[in-house]
Amino acid sequence: MLDYVVVGGGIGGVLSASLLSHVGRQVILFEAQSYLGGCAGTFQRKGFYYNAGASTLVGLEENMPLGRLMKFLGLEPPTKEIDPSMVVHIADRQIRRYKSWEDSLAEIESSFPQLKHRAFWERVKAVSQDLWSLSCDLLPYPSPSSPIKALLKHPLAFLNTILCHFVSSRRVARFYLGEFNSKYESFLNHHTLITAQGYMEEVPFSVASLGLTYPNLTNYYAVGGMGKVVESFASRIKHVRLKEKVLSIEPMPWGFLIKTTLGEYETKRVILNTTIWDAGNLVRELKPYSERAREKYRKMWGAFVIYMTLEDSGLEDLSHHHFILLDKPIPYTGSRSLFLSLSEREDPILSKDGTRSVTLSTHTHLHLWEGLSSEEYMERKQKALEYCMEELYRHIPSLRYVKKLALFAGTPKTFRRFTLRYRGSVGGLPAVMDYFPFNFPPPLTPVENLYIVGDTVFPGQGWPGVALGVINLLKFIEKDIGIC
Template identity: 25%
Template sequence: MKFDTVVIGAGIGGLTCASLLTKTGRSVGLFEASGALGGCAGAFSRGAFAYPVGATLGLGFQPNGVHQRLMHVLGREIQSFPVDPVMEVKHPHFTIQVKADREAHVQNLQAYFPEISSGIASFYAYVFQIGSTIKQMMQHFPRFPMKNMEDVKRWLRGSSWKTRKLVPLLSQTVYSVLKHHGALDPDFIDYLDGQLIDSMQTDTRHCSALFGLYALDVYHSGSHYVYGGLSQIAETLGDVIESGGNSIYKHEPVHSVTKSRDGFTLQTEDGRSIQARQVILNVPVQSLCDLLDAALFTKLTVKWRQKASQAIWSSCTMYGAIDETYLRNTSLYTQHITVPGGKTNGEHFFLSISSRDDETRAPAGLRSFTISTHTNPRSWIENNDQKSQIEETIYTQLQAKQPEVYEGIQHAFSASPKTWEAFTRRPSGMVGGFPVTRSEAVRGALSVQTPVKGLYMCGDSVFPGASTMGVTYSGIHAFEAVTGLSFTAMEELLYDL
C-alpha cells in the first residue's frame, strides 16, 4: 500500500488533518487502533444509550470559532446550540452559575465574593482584554515553537500594538495576576482552579498566565451543546475523508515506523506493509518510544525524548442514565468541587447530561450522563480499590448537592485508566495533554514539525494543547506544514466564490 500521507490515529487532530488533505486531493490512509473515531472526544453505545467518552462541552462552534470555520471549508455543518449558563459550579461554600455574558458573569461573581468585588472586576477586565487579543492572533493559526520564516510571518500577521501586552505574561502565572489585581480569596481561587484543571490540566499557582487567562475567557466566547456529543465532529470528518475517496482503517494499529529511501515504511500489527512520503502522528508523545524504530527515535531531540517519558493525568469516568422526571432546572453541565482545594479522584469532577431533545443519546424520558475526574494513572497500579472509593465520593457529593440527579439515576457504570487505555490505546490511559504550566507553555511546547523531516505530529501533545479546539488547531497546523497551503487562503477562496 502506498499513500502520499499516512495519519496514525483518528482523534480529532488526525481527522482534521486527513479531511483537509482529502479536500485538497491528497492520497491519505488513516489508521486507527480502536474501532471508534474521535479518541478522547469519541463515543460508545450501550443498549439504547450513547455516551461521550470524555470531552462534552462544545467550544469553538460560534461564528468564527475554529470548528465553525473548519466545517465551512469542508462544506459540512454540525447541529448545536449555545448554552447559558455555561455550567454550574458547586463548592462546599457556594453554588455559582457561570453566565455566558461576560458582564453578567462578573456581576454574579461579585455578588458571591463581595469582599474582593473590585479585584474581580479588575481581574476579569484584564482577562477579557487578553482573551480578545489572543483570539485575534489565533484567527491566523500561528504555530509555536516557531521553526521558520513562515511561522514568524504568521505571528506578525496576527500581531498588533496590543500584542506587546502579552509579553510579560510569558513569565507569570494566573496566581500572580490574581495577586496583582487584589483577588486572592481562597474560595475564589478554588473556583478558578476548577475552571483551569478542566481546560489547562493545572491550577492557578502553576498555570501559564498567557494561556490560562485565554482559557478563562473562552468559556464566554460561545459554549455549545452538540447534538449526539462531540463525537459528531469525528463522524463528520470521517465522512469527508471516505466520501472524498480515501480510507480509514479501523482496528488496524500501526506497530512500527521506520525511515525509508523515499519516505517511511509502516508495519501494522496484522503484518501489512505501508509506504508513505509523509507520516502524521496523532498519538500521545509517550507512544513514540514504542512506535518509532530505535534509529528514528534517537533522531528526536532531547526535549522530545524527555517528553516521551513524562507522565500526565488520566481519568476515572462514570456513565449512566437519569429519569428526566427528577430533573427540574438542572444545568446540562455541572462542575463539582467536593472539598476545598480538591482537584482529583472525585474531589473535583465534571458532570454533563444529555439535552431533553437529544434522542440520539437516550430514549425519550431518559437522559444519559458522563462524569469525569482527574486521576494519577500510576497510582492505580498499587490501589485497585480506587474506583469504588471515587464512586462513593461522587455519589456522596451528588446526594448532598444535586439530589435530583442522585435520586434519578437508573443505572451507572465506571471506567478506570485501564479502561481508557483499552479504548483509546493511549499509554496508561493518559489523556488531556501536558499541564499548561509557565515552563511547559513556552519552553516545553512541542511543534507539529518533529526533528525528523517528513514526520509530523498533531493532537494534545503539541501546541496549542488539549481540548477539541486545541487539537483542531494542531490538525490544521499539520495540514499546512505538510502541504505548504494556507487554511485562511482556502477560506478566502470560498468567500470569493
C-alpha cells in the same frame, strides 16, 4: 502510493485527514477502535451511549480555529448553542457562567462580594481576545519569523500579551484582587485545571485567560454525542479504516511502509495522532524521541470517570454541565472537583427511550492506579465511585432518587486499554510555565516527513487547541492550504 497515512482517529487525526482529503491528497486514516474520537468520542455499552469525557464544545465561530476549519470544509456539525455554559457549585453557592460578560461577572460578584473583580476580569478578557486575534499569525510554530509577522500585523495585541507568557496567573490575580480566600482561589484554580491541566500558580497568565473566558464563548451541545461532531469532519475523508490497528511504521528511501493487522501500505508521509510519549512504540527510529519526552515532560494527568444512564421520568430540569468544587480530595485521585455532563432530553441517541446519559469525571494522579493487585484496583475503584456519587448527591440532591439503569466507572487503566495513550493519560501536555510556550513540543519529529498532531504538541488540549495545532502542522507541510 499514498500521500499521507494518518494513524489514530482522535480529534487531531480526523481534522488532519479531513483537510488533506478535501484538497485532493490521497489519505487513509487508521483507527484501532470501532469508533472515532478517542477521548472525545462517543461509545456504546449494553445498548446505551456515552461521551467518553466531559463534552464541552467551543470555538465554532468563524474567527476561531475550529470555525475556520468548518468554513473551509463546508461543514455544519450537529450542535446546539447552550447558555449558561456551566453551573459552578462551590460550598453553598452556584455560579452560572453565562455567555454574556456582564451577566457572568454579576454572578461572580454576587458569590464573592468582598472583592473588586471588574479590573481583573477585564484584563482577562482583553488578553484572551488579543490572543485569539493573534493565533493564526503566530503560526507556524516554531518559526523565528512568526512573532515578527504577528507584531507587524497586530502590534497592540502583540505588545498587550507578550509578557503574559512569562508571569503566573496567580500572580496577576493577586495584583488585581489583592488577598482572596480559598474558595475564590479554588474557583480560579479549577478553571485553569480543566482547560490547561495546571493550577494558577503553574499556568502562565496568557493561557489562563483563555481558560477563564472559555465559558463566555459560544458553547455548544453536541447532538448525538461528541462522536457525531467527529464523524461530521470525518465525512470528508475518503478512506477510513476502523478496527484496523497499525503495528509498525518503517522509514524507507521512498517514504514509509505501514504494517497493520490487515495488510501493508506505502505512503510518502505519516501523521501520528498519538502522544509524544507513545510515538516510539510505532516507529523504532522515534524511540529515543519518546524516551526523552518521558523524561522531560513528566507532568500529566489521568481521569476517573463515572458513566450513568438515568431514567428520565421525574428528573428535574438541569443545565447541561455542572462543575462541582470540593473541600476535600476524592480518594485515590488527588482531585477536588467533579465535572458532570448531562445529555439533552431530546437527544435522539444519548437520550433514547426516555433515558439520559451522564458523564461524571475528575482528574487523577496516574501513579495511584499503577502497580496494584486486582483486589486493590477494584477496591480503590469502588471507593472512589462511592465518594464521587455522594458528593454529587450532596450538591444536586435530586439525582439521588433518580433510577440508574446503568452505572460504571473508568480509570487510567481503562483509558490505556481503549485509547492506547501512555499510562492512560488524558488532557494532553499541561500548558504550565515549565513547558509553555517555548518548551512545548512542535508537530515535527526527528524523522523526516513524519509528524505528530494532538494534545501533546503545540498549542495543546481541547477542540480549539488541537484544531489550531492541525493548522500549525499544515502551515509546515502544505503551505498552499489557505485556512488562515
